[in-house]
Amino acid sequence: MSSMAIIDKGAPTRKVKYGSISRDRAWALRWSYFFLVIFAFASLVPPIYMLITSLKSSTEISAATNPWWVFHPTIENYVALLTSSQFLIFFRNSAMVSVLVVIITMLISVPAAFALARMRFWGSATIATGIFLTYLIPDTLLFLPLFKMFAVFSNWTGIELINRWYVLVIVYPTLTVPFCTWIMIGYFASIPKELDEAAIIDGASWFQTLTRIFIPVALPGLIAATIFAFTVSWAQFLYPMVFTTSTDQLVMPAGIITTLIKGDVFNWGQIMTGALLGAAPPLIIYAFLMDYYIAGLTAGATKG
Numbered sequence: 001m002s003s004m005a006i007i008d009k010g011a012p013t014r015k016v017k018y019g020s021i022s023r024d025r026a027w028a029l030r031w032s033y034f035f036l037v038i039f040a041f042a043s044l045v046p047p048i049y050m051l052i053t054s055l056k057s058s059t060e061i062s063a064a065t066n067p068w069w070v071f072h073p074t075i076e077n078y079v080a081l082l083t084s085s086q087f088l089i090f091f092r093n094s095a096m097v098s099v100l101v102v103i104i105t106m107l108i109s110v111p112a113a114f115a116l117a118r119m120r121f122w123g124s125a126t127i128a129t130g131i132f133l134t135y136l137i138p139d140t141l142l143f144l145p146l147f148k149m150f151a152v153f154s155n156w157t158g159i160e161l162i163n164r165w166y167v168l169v170i171v172y173p174t175l176t177v178p179f180c181t182w183i184m185i186g187y188f189a190s191i192p193k194e195l196d197e198a199a200i201i202d203g204a205s206w207f208q209t210l211t212r213i214f215i216p217v218a219l220p221g222l223i224a225a226t227i228f229a230f231t232v233s234w235a236q237f238l239y240p241m242v243f244t245t246s247t248d249q250l251v252m253p254a255g256i257i258t259t260l261i262k263g264d265v266f267n268w269g270q271i272m273t274g275a276l277l278g279a280a281p282p283l284i285i286y287a288f289l290m291d292y293y294i295a296g297l298t299a300g301a302t303k304g
Helices: 002-054 058-062 076-082 085-118 124-135 139-157 167-171 173-190 193-201 206-217 219-235 238-243 252-260 268-301
Strands: none
Touching: 002 268, 058 268, 076 085, 076 268, 085 124, 085 167, 085 173, 085 206, 085 219, 085 252, 085 268, 124 173, 139 167, 139 173, 139 238, 167 173, 167 238, 173 219, 193 206, 206 219, 219 268, 238 252, 252 268
């Protein structure tokens, strides 16, 4: 009877405990939804306002009317930009720079990450940490020495790099390579060791192991690194403003601000339109490849 009494006394305690856990999880879920709504609101309000402003004429924007409503919608801002030769030049320069930066970044970061993650050697962990710490250095500290280096290079060789769109292809990898290498290190480290061991036993070289086994397996990580490199090179603002000045050499972020802001006159309709059109390519890429991007970023969370 004593044992039964103990069981009877313990049963209500367990019920209260389970009920407490359930209530805690319910409150946690409510708070999660509360902060999610706030985050969604803060994230969606700016692009919605940009879209509303882009559909207004300059007269309606300057008028003292409700800024969150379009009384006379028009697409003249979109027509003006899409038929402008300057805007098309900015778009072309951005596309060329972004594609070339992605290619260079992948050619450097993938072999480097594979070597650091799978070909263990003395100092590999220190080098991997150093690569990630390099990414943490802000670009506001890097553009001054980079500008000086290009000036010295021009004096020595006579080759002018400053004020050329392809100078961005040289400087952008200083931002993309460290982080993409860090992403790929985590992904390569999460792949079972038996794969490369089996490949080496079968006589495959390290290069064959990388190209025929690890790259197909690590496709989500590659896509995540590619998306990051493209987004950084497409949306970068500081470096284009520093290293390029001529209109025909500018990319979209710098070109829109440079040409549509004249002194203290802001063409807000076309500025908002240009910002929306400039955000379209990364948005389309994220929409179709978001699952791969998340999988690539979280792959190394449990191993490596």
